[in-house]
Amino acid sequence: MSTGRFQFASGNISKLLAIPKYMLSWLFALVVPRVAGTWAFGSGIGVGEGALALARELRDTRPDTEVQWLVADEAERRLAEQEGFTAITRRGWRGYWATLRAQTLVVTHGLGDVNRFGVFSGTVVQLWHGAPLKRIHLDSPVTTAVGGPALLRGVLRRMYASGTKQVALYVAGSVTAAERLRSAFRVAPGKVAVLGDPRDDALARQAAQPAAARAARDEVERLLEPQAGNPIAGAERLVLYAPTWRDGEADPAIPSETEIAALRAALETAGARLIIRSHPLGEGEYSAALGERIHLLGSDLARDITPLLGAFDVVVTDYSSLAVDFSLLGRPVCWFAPDLEEYTRTRGLYEALEVTAGAPIERSWSGVSGSLGELLDAGSVGHRESARAARALADRFHPHRDGRSAARVLAAIERLHLPAERLVNADGVFFESFYGRQVSCNPLALDREIAARFPALPRYWSVTNERQAVPEGATPLLVGGPEWFAARRLSRLLVVNDWLRFSFTRRSGQTVLQTWHGTMLKHLALGRPNVSLRTRLAIRRESRRWSLMLSQNGHSTEQFRASYAFDGEILETGYPRDDRLAVADIDGTLNPIVVASARQELGVPADASVLVYAPTWRDGGGTAIDALDVNSLATELGDDWIVIARGHTRTHEHGGYLRMHPRVIDASTHPDINDVILAADLVVTDYSSLMFDAAVAGVPLAFFVPDLANYRDRERGFTFDFEASAPGPLLRSREDLVTFAGELPREGDGERIPAEYRDAYASWRDRFTPHDDGGASARVVDRLLAIGALNADAQASR
Template sequence: MSTRRFQFASSNLSKLLAIPKYVLSWLLAFFVPRVPGTWAFGSGIGVGEGALALARELRDSRPDAHIVWLVADETEGALAEAESFTPVVRRSRHGFWATLRAETLVVTHGLGDVNRFGVFGGTVVQLWHGAPLKRIHLDSAVTTAVRGPAPLRGVLQRMYARGTKQVSLYVAGSVTAAERLRSAFRVAPGKVAVLGDPRDDELAAQAADPTVAAAARERVLDMLAPQLQGGLAAGPLVLYAPTWRDGEPDPAIPTDAEVAEIVAALARVDARLVIRSHPLGEGEYGAAVGDRIHLLGGDLARDITPLLGAFDAVITDFSSIAVDFSLLERPIQWFAPDLEAYTATRGLYEALEVTAGSTIARSWGEVTASLSELVTAGTPARREASRAAAAIAARFHPHRDGNSARRVLAAIERLRLPASELVEPGGVFFESFYGRQVSCNPLALDREIAARYPELPRYWSVTSERQDVPAGATALLVGGVDWFAARRMARLLIVNDWLRFGFKRGPDQIVLQTWHGTMLKHLALGRPNVSLRTKLAIKRESRRWSMLLSQNGHSTDQFRNSYAFDGEILETGYPRDDRLAVADLAGEMNPVASATARQTLGIPDGRSVIVYAPTWRDRGTTVVDALDVNALADALGEDWIVVARGHTRTHELGSYLRLNPRVIDATAHPDINDVILAADLLVTDYSSVMFDAAVAGTPLAFYVPDLAEYRDAERGFTFDFEASAPGPLLQQRDELLPLAAQVREHGRAAPWIADYRPAYAAWQARFTPHDDGAASARVVDRLAERGAFGAALERDA
């Protein structure tokens, strides 16, 4: 078998040396048109992987398509011709020209699967080659390694980032895989579509039909026939498929003594072990070949995935073959002798124990000890291993119908459709916090609009398939073609932050900027030391808005100055606070509203609730936890639950560690109103949640040990916060404990709350004068007056 030692460092160096070729190719791409209906396919393993499944579907369903396969040598060329594809040598002038002229390019390992210099301007589809278990691309320092000074490494990083932007569509088998691809390639969520993995289509057929799996077994036995002594094997077949070690030797190569032990274990159940080393790996398994141990290298089977139905069990370490094989719901024995070292160097997306859901063997002795049980029908070990495999399949294979190639082909064709064919024109586009949440003012307005105009198309911007959108609305992933189409074709856009991605408001479009809170801290042009570039960006952004929503007069003045906005401002109160307003009954919390919120958050009966909801920091690199919620929970004792709510801009920095069972991290909870309504006491620092909580009359305290720094150096305040705060300003965590004790005993009648009642009333009069529970209705009324609902308004009038 091959012992060539590919390493990322040397490959990356060659990329840097080729920069002049990239530049010239990029310039040439401006003048060379791509030919409609032409496709260029390539794969790191040759003619195989998901690219082959997709090319076959294209060939069979679109006979007018011209399919070129970029090959490395004559052997691959013959395989391409056998499939009725046109073979072209990848690293040749013909390969460059074929890639440069093809309308659509399909790859599985990277842009180098075709001619990497000809990809500029083409529609590139990246299928990848399995669900990522180990960290890939920009998520692993190994993959972008290069020897040299920091500037050289910086150039390489930019080249990688630019390369990811060449790809129009990344295909994922599952939401879990999609999230990892988005992270690894640093692309917008909508660039990655969960369509199923075409390379698993044949395997899905084997899982559904035992006769198809039996045919795969016969193919494997035919390949192994020269190695089989005494004819075809009737007993179980076990596949051992270790992953590649990034150019390092495989630590699991068995010793002579281990080989003897493996053979003995196989003989006990009349089984055979088939070794499939990674094509890029160095695996000297040749010495192990003999009685009951066989090699199935790339020379015999270029693509192993369509043959997995032949095997009764799989042994692997970090290979995505385990995820493919789980479709069959047959036993997987995880075997990772270098688990700690591999995790520390290459890295995994989650602990291998989490993925496996079963025991991880660390030596061949442990593997052979369980082997006979795994391949014998009806044993407890085999049943348990099959259940663990089924759990993996449930996570990684939502599509098991064998039609993934068909879905991918349809998705590629959608990339070229005009916006008017992707979405219904004249609808409403909603976005909250750049799509990270379905919440805030846009959500409140969605409810009002849906009630009045139920037939109006409604589109919600989201960053994950896991997000729920309101009934009747359509979720669109940020940055996808449908997402761009909805923004372009919507009559009304309702957003609470910047629009991004070069949005230009059309002449018939209305953009309502609701923003996301009354400002204590300065924003936009009001921030200190704003650069000229930022000032221009701020003014360009505010010109995209037709109308701006304001909670109060203070916000109205700030918006005029901070965004240089001279359009219409609706000072109506906040729609997102309508629910809070109706829950406040003459200064007391509606017990039904509070109980419902607590039940939603999972708060046990009889506990008091303290909420900690800090804002983010401009140069923050971690979750803001100055209060230390776990230490606070310890100090408060059994009677209290601490609910932590991080800012949306800290979501990517992690979450609150729940070291204490009385801590609830509600950062990802979709509705902050639940958090406010559940609170007996809400603690913040400089977050605008202080204004929303005042609508519900929630007692407030402010933990501000960095007050002077934040006020004088970071952002600055838009009013005298210290003089008007409707609650105490605290510097030490211990100062909070007696306040909480009074709340536990007296509720809103606590003495310290009474002391702040005049300040609280003044705060409400200044900042929440319009929040009476009807803000959503007032806003929709005004939008209707401006014709924001178009034909829907005329129809329902």
């Protein structure tokens, strides 16, 4: 392990110069087989971090397995051998060969923790080294820092991206950490598993067992004894200062002589000692501070500080993930960030430090000195508030606190080597809506019908985040994970509403039902203008993956045939997702109980009028569409109105509608679009297929289309004469919309639609919703049974 001033820029130059070695190693890996059941471990700090906890779990529970540890020097070799591991020098032929032959490779910092040239085709497990608070990897500009032309930076980014593809499993301690790892490494959600952080297993035990925390304190006292002068008394409190690494730069918080004197005085008064722990990759000029009551616990004394955190009463840090580890103990954290603005600008944080801390942030050593007394006094308000903030931090980042994370990770790794048939039930049904971003639309409606008829049938739902709820009895599968791939490959029936990705091939006996997600106003696929040959080939390849399609009406059927060159069976049954809307419409009036329930789900006051704004996305767009300015609209509509904004699924990752107005609700990620429609007194869209669903429920429509000519003639174009048949006004200003909303009929059977649009509305429904009678789901499932796509006798087994 090196404690020198590593910097990304110099490390990146080395990566670029090594490109020929990478290429040769990749070719070599194609012909050298890996040995089943072999493991190689490494860590950027030496023999430590979560890799050590996992290696011990492997050693203790699978004693016949050899644990190989890739070491950097003789000191690491001795530590590895003391653990009973086989120590192999990381660099050189032996390290390369051990890495190349091992089936499973475990790292905590990067591929260089083992031999970076031998990782190709191995099962690489990245434990990382703490919950990301600062931006990491590709989320931070410093990661790919390198001098020279833009071409070099582009090559470097591709190398980093290629490196992330080598990793089979990233381990996260929490959902929040998992979301950040997925962003930083640009990997599919299923590549990241929330299993708990093995490096925190010892700390979790210290939190539950006072004797374990006391043992950590004894070990710290032993390590510090040579420099502590007088032995550390049992009553003395220990404060740890652990700043994060700053890309090789010195700690900007190195105290001055005046600050040292004030700090010593504060420690004397509190009966405490300050232990300084510089980041292993950084350097700090702390020599002037050392001595009376201030000591240095460097990596030469303790390579891994995390298992020793139970020794400390307070931790002082800036942006280090060590604060998240320490929060397991529920003890105070003093946040000290003198360079907060500069660090946020250059390195970046995933959220404002104030949000993470939940407590005051000190900006100088005088502030730290002034707060230590209270933080060390268990009876003080400051101590109680800081401890409360630490517990809140633990609640966010530590769902697993049983000290068994290493065991969970080991089990997950072993599942990576299982055949697909052991992961899922081949008689199951796989559902995916909008690439897994939502549990909604036609697939959800069909899930309900299938579950009601065949409750024992295994059902798998594609999701992109652990926070998504799936229907009762169904199994969520994260996109891109091994179980997700297994379910797609083996399930007897796939029900999807958008393209299949990841080079899917439909196997013999497998049925793929493409439900799509709306009647099309705008041109799709082959019908779009200026479609390239490459795209045309991709479209035809995609449609050949489908066994049959679902259509809401005759117009959709014609469009699917032309736009996707689909010559298979099309079920023109109406839309399952609109069954709920259809049964709610009773002779032109929506069931008031259903409306009240929908409004309650969305948080809408019972007596408010509701305008829903649901625009579609734009080709090449990178943001939610807000041509109306929903906050201004809410103001102009007045106190009687609530505005519900519903962004398209393809704009969710680019943000939503900021709720800066008390009468604006952002329902973009609300799981059921039907709630939004049923709650509405008026639905406003531009070119979204929501216009056809709203018509099923008989909700008034208006179209805000200031870019009508451009959209019609240049961007997408329409599949029919929209302007001639629109069942509501085509508006080009917010003022016109406010006027129209104010003139809407409010009560009376058949009076919801303004008189001048009733004929057009009726014609619209006749043309586009003729089958939407509430029975579409049943008709589709009947057909699936008839063709053998469902095994009614199947039993859930996994």
